[in-house]
Amino acid sequence: MPITLARRQFLASASALALGAMPLAAQGAAPVVAAASDLQFVMEEIAAAFTAETGMQVRLAMGSTGNFARQIREGAPFEIFMAADEQFIADLHAEGLTRDAGDLYAIGRIVIMAPHGSALVPDPELDTLAEMLAAGQITRFAIANPEHAPYGMRAREALISRGLWEDLQPVMVLGENVSQAAQFALSGNAEGGIVAQSLALAPQVAPRGTWELIPADWHQPLRQRMALLGNAGPVAEAFYDYLMQPAARAIMERYGFVLPGE
Known part of the structure; x- marks a missing residue:
């Protein structure tokens, strides 16, 4: 869906409300974890706990799963990829870009959310x-871009x-990823969104x-899968293992994820 001038202006005005995604650092030896933006705050907690427990550090790059998959194909130096949709891992594995088929680490959910003061009162059936x-x-109503963001696809x-998709087109605002969609939905310039x-x-x-x-x-389930990439080193391997341990899983569960095996 093309973005109109009005939408571009809205995107620019909302950019000041960023939720704090950490950019990919250019320096340092710590491995880079490319993680879907629904994991923004989850991964900050898990990475801090990992460092506190082991003394090892990782760097976080947060963004849309589809964009990360493209960057990996172009040679981006990520060592772990945590996708919001397992199909992206399957495709990269088929191309020989991951060590193996990876592991399912969580199943996500989508919600309708509205800022305080909005006339839109969220309800499960979207009746309001x-x-x-x-x-x-x-x-204005915000979702992540469904062309490359799994949470946008599910929205x-x-x-x-x-039965609301076509009628919403004139007022739809697309975030580059679900974190940005949440920024837009809660900016006060929109009635709400799906995040x-x-x-x-x-x-x-x-x-x-x-x-x-x-x-x-x-919607289709948000089966979220991760994998080590071909250049993953010992610290990345240790962090990958940590993500499957009880401490990390407890943080995931606190943020509403359904965990594999539960």
């Missing part, structure tokens, strides 16, 4: 959204299931709005 849209009371599927539950639960985000889970059967 439908009513306000029919009345012309939705001016599109849910909106199609509810990751893990972001809605984050202490840095939760006080800014209200949210409700969207039915899981309205």
Whole structure:
């Protein structure tokens, strides 16, 4: 969907409300973990706990799964890739770019979220959204770009299931990733949006709005998989193993993820 001038202006105005994604550092020997942006606050906690326990450090690069997959194909020096959709790992593995098929680390959920003061009151069936849209009371509604962000793909599927996708097109604002979609949804310049539950639960985000889970059967599951890349070294291997341990899994669970084997 093309982005109009008005949308571009909105994107620029919302950019000041960033949720604090860490850019890929250019210097240092610590391995770089490319992680889907729904993991923003989760990974900050896990990486800090890993360093406290082991003395080893990793660097975090947060962004959309699709963009990271493209960068990996272009030779980006990531050592771990934590995707929001396991198909991206499967495709990279088939191309010989991961060590193996990786591991399922979590299943995510999407929510409808609105900032405090919005006329949009989140409900699981999106009834209020439908009513306000029919009345012309939705001016902007944010999701991640479904062309390359799995949380945007699932948001599109849910909106199609509810019969709202086409009607929302004139007011849709697309974030580069789900973290940016949350910025837009909570900026005060939009009535709300569809974002990751893990972001809605984050202490840095939760006080800014209200949210409700969207039915899981309205969209394909967000089966999130990770893998070591071909250049992964010992620190990356240690961090990958740590991600499967109880301490890291407890942090994941606190942010609303369903964990494999549970």
